[in-house]
Amino acid sequence: GQSLEQPSEVTAVEGAIVQINCTYQTSGFYGLSWYQQHDGGAPTFLSYNALDGLEETGRFSSFLSRSDSYGYLLLQELQMKDSASYFCAVRDGSSYKLIFGSGTRLLVRP
C-alpha cells in the first residue's frame, strides 16, 4: 500500500527558515506534491516534484530524492500568515488519485 510520514507539528520564528520533511512508501511513484491548508480553509496546491532536485517558487521550495523516497518543503522568510497545515501527497500509480500525508501543523511565532 501507500503511506506517507511527516512530522505532526513544527514551530518557528517569523523571518526564519523551516523545513518540513516527508517520507513515502508507494507501489508506484508519479510525483510528490505539497498542499497548504489554513484553519477552516481548503487545501491549496503549493508545489510538485516529479524528478530529483529542488523546485523553487518564491519563498517556498520543494525537494525530492526518489532514491531515498524522501522530500521536503522549505519555507523561507517565514511570515505569520504561513501558519497553517502542510500536506505532502503522492499520486497512486498511474491514476490521478492522491494519497495525502497526515499533515504538519506549522506555527509561526513573532
Next chain:
Amino acid sequence: DAGVIQSPRHEVTEMGQEVTLRCKPISGHDYLFWYRQTMMRGLELLIYFNNNVPIDDSGMPEDRFSAKMPNASFSTLKIQPSEPRDSAVYFCASTTGQGGNQPQHFGDGTRLSIL
C-alpha cells in the same frame, strides 16, 4: 475564473436524515474527487470520477454513501441515513488530466454535523 463551488457550506441535521452535498467543478476539468477530512483520519479520498464516470469508489465507507455525476458540471454526494460519525468536512476537488502534473483545486468544503 470561478473555482470549485460546493454547497451547502454548513449543514447540521439529525441522525437518520438524508444529506446531499453538491459540487460544481471548474469548467473544463475532467476529474472530480470527493474527500472527507476529520482530525482522526485526516484527508481521505472517498471516490473520484473521470469524464463523469466513477473510477474508484474504494474509499466510500459503506452503502449509506453514494455519489453521482450526471454531467460534467455537477456532482452530488449523498448520505442516507446519516450517523453522528459522518460528521466531518467534505471537500470536492477537480483537475484536468491533460499534461503532466495537474494540481487538484479544492472547493471551500461542506462542514457537516450530524446530531
